[in-house]
Amino acid sequence: MNTNTGDDKSFLNRLSSIVEANLSDEHFGVTELADKLRMNRSSVHRKLKSITNKSVSEFIREIRLQKAKGLLEEGSDNVSEVAYNVGFGSPSYFSKCFHDYFGYPPGEAKNHTKTESDPIELTEEGKTTKTFKQPSRMILVVIAITVLLGAYLVYQKLSGNPSEKSVIVLPFKNLSSEESTQYFADGITEDILTQLAKISDLQVVSRTSSEQFRETALSSPEIAGKMNVNFILEGSIRRQNDNVRISVQFIDARHDRHLWSENYDRQLADIFAIQSDIAKNVAKQLQTILSPEEIKQIEKLHPKNAEAYDKYLMGQYLCLKRDSISIRKGIEYFNQALEIDSTYTLAYSGLADGYYALSFTGYIDRKIGYARAYEMAEKALDMDSTLAEAYAVLGIVSKFGYWKWEEARKYFEKAIEVDPNCMVAHLYYCSFLDIVGEPDKAFEQVNRAIELEPYYHMTFRMKGIILCDEKRYEESNEALKRSYELNKESYYNYSRIFLNYLALNDEAAALEKLRELFALRPEYLEYKNDITPLYESSGINSVLKMFLDARLELGNEDDHFLIPILATKLGMQNEALTYLEKACAEKTRDIPRMIRKPELEVLYSNPRFVALVDTMNLSPYFQKLSE
Structure with missing residues (x-):
């Protein structure tokens, strides 16, 4: 009303x-x-x-x-x-x-x-109140291609060293006249990559790292040299009415030689026949090359229904965009997939990730959203106990949603046990270890995440956060600079580097970084020219006060960690504690990690801060930190 x-x-x-x-x-x-x-x-x-x-x-x-x-x-x-x-x-x-x-x-x-x-609303039952246009019905060729390519890759290089069996799957090109089919091309790329990664004898470059080559002009040898791989898999998709052509090429990238290629020209309705035909052609190689467990891991991803798979691909494509509207639409498609096939495990896993993402960022009621994410992850694991991503969601919800720390640890360790190459599990776990004060283990996990995703800005950002929390400010700056090289719009990095320079007593460098931040964000642009006059007339505290006022005026949760830090540095401890208490009551984003910031150590003995720590069930870990 x-x-x-x-x-x-x-x-x-x-x-x-x-x-x-x-x-x-x-x-x-x-x-x-x-x-x-x-x-x-x-x-x-x-x-x-x-x-x-x-x-x-x-x-x-x-x-x-x-x-x-x-x-x-x-x-x-x-x-x-x-x-x-x-x-x-x-x-x-x-x-x-x-x-x-x-x-x-x-x-x-x-x-x-x-x-x-228009946005959709989430009710207590987790239902959405709006539906969206459904995409055209697409085919399920991806499974067949993956099986054939996986068998071929292992077969061709079986006699080589494991390190030689490295491959990057480049984003498949959408050659259709309709741009709306891009989700299908991206879905095929993602599924082939995921399924090849199930083969223990292969080293497969992550999707995030391969994404940088979507529109590349680099040659195959140049890509191979940059990514340290020997083989490249590339492909394209073209659709006209009910006819689909999927073309794939497998390349010896070091020598720029095409080893194998295939065109699949089929009718959309022939999907299951296609799977059967390809399975027969490669069955012998699969039996001799892949272990029974690897065969099971590949085949378990096969959906029962092509239309459900199509909905899932669209949901996955939208959720990977990571903005709230796209995630909401992605959730709609996952639900549509489950209406068609209620046993579709990956759709439940997609829902778990989508609800977590919306809850963490505050785009839906956190209490409802976290509960829904947890429920969907449990449903996925009830059907398939080997989904590392689902265990990771249980861990992150236990961490940020329920503040059940040892339960979160159990889920992260299980995720890594199930799939040691699950980058998101290592990333979530290193954040957990940073919060509970286990820096050595945190660095092990974040370095492994970087190894798995060397071109993902969040892995370097997380390393910068951990280094900052350990007061290794110069090293933190190096990691954060690498993060914003990979994502120029990650404004957090500029803010944190600004604070790191202040901790290093380098006010000139801090002010320069603040000018860069204000120049980048239109919301701050009008303050940019005030920085130097304020500093010259009244010192650094006047700049901090101006930054705090500007940040409060912004009104959203972006860089929300700045508010209590700036207030504390200005001697406004009551205001800082009031903000932290409000954030704790609302479970604002990563409030447990926020209170670990070195700038807030002056608050540690304050009874209000002690109560906050106790509310988040972190007292045992903070006692260990103080020792």
Whole structure:
């Protein structure tokens, strides 16, 4: 029910009119809006927050994005022109904001109706209140190709050393006229990679690492040299009506020689016949090369129903985007897959991951979401006790959702026992070990995650966090710099490096990093030119106060760890503790890891902080840390 008063609506209309009148001015922000209203910034922020629960920056950005959507649907301007017309100085940043807000890139605006980008709601029973358009029914060729390629790869290199049997699966190209089939091409790539990884004799490069070569101009030998592999598997998909062609090539990358290739031309309805034909052709090789357990691991991924598999692929494709709207849509498709085949294990595992991701980021009620994630992971494991990813979800929910630390440890260790190459299990486990004060083990786990995913920004970010918590600030900075080299939009890294430089008493380097952060984030851009004058006139504390005020005005959970840290550094211990208590009550993101920050050690003896630690069941571990 809308409870806004007439005055509130009038205020919002006035704000909207002013923003729209200055839409193309990329420098029009909170300060300029406040000046137009003849109010101070804090008053504007408080009033808008009380009405909409949004910050002023969010309000302005949403008006820009809604206007952009309308312009794109009209089709008179291209994406870059629209970006500039609605006040985004960077088309790439505009594209990111547009996708985060609407759930699809701006180039696809004409293909989406308004209802397709509306959010869905999660009820206590975990049901969603909205359905989405279903994708076209696609085929299940991936399983057949995987079996044949796995057998061929092991067979061809059986006499070599294990280290020679290394392969990268490049993203399959979608040659169809319809871009909407990209999910199918990506799904085939992911499943082939996953199934090849089940063969113990092979070394398979991770999906995240191979993704960097999606549009590469590098030659096969260059890719092999960069990734330290001997073989490349590449492919393409083309569909016209009910006809599908899947082409695959297996390449000796070091010598740039094609070893094997195959084209599969089939009707969509022939999927199970295709599987049967290929199985017969490779059965002998499978029996002589693969162990019975490896055969079981590969075959267990076969779905019973091609349509259910199609829904699963779309769900997987959407959830990998990692923004809230895409994950919500992905959950819809996983549920559709289960409506078709209620025994589809991987769909339950996908639901577990999706609900965890939405809960952790606060996009759904955390209590409901974590419970749903846990339930779906348990269902998946009831059907297949060898799903490492499902054990990892149980561990991460036990850690952040329920604060059951030793139970979380048990699940992480089980995940790694089931699949020592499960990167996400190592990543989640190293975070756990950092929180409970076992740094040596944490470094072992994060280094293993980096070994498995050397081009994933989160592995280096996590290493930087652990190094920071151990007060190894220079090493932390090196890891965090590598993280933002891999993902320029990971703003956390800039904030944490800024604080690390302060801990190293290098204020000049800290201020330079803060300028970089403010230049990158439009929400902070208006403060960028205030940094030097404030520092020169009043010192570092005035800059910290300005940063804290700007961060509070932002109003979301991004870089939320900054609030108690900046408040503590400014001597505002009560305010820091109040924020931590609120975050604890709401189970805000990674609050247990937040309280491990070195900057908060001054609070450790405060009774309010002790109570927080006890609430999160961390008292035994903090006692060990204090010793």
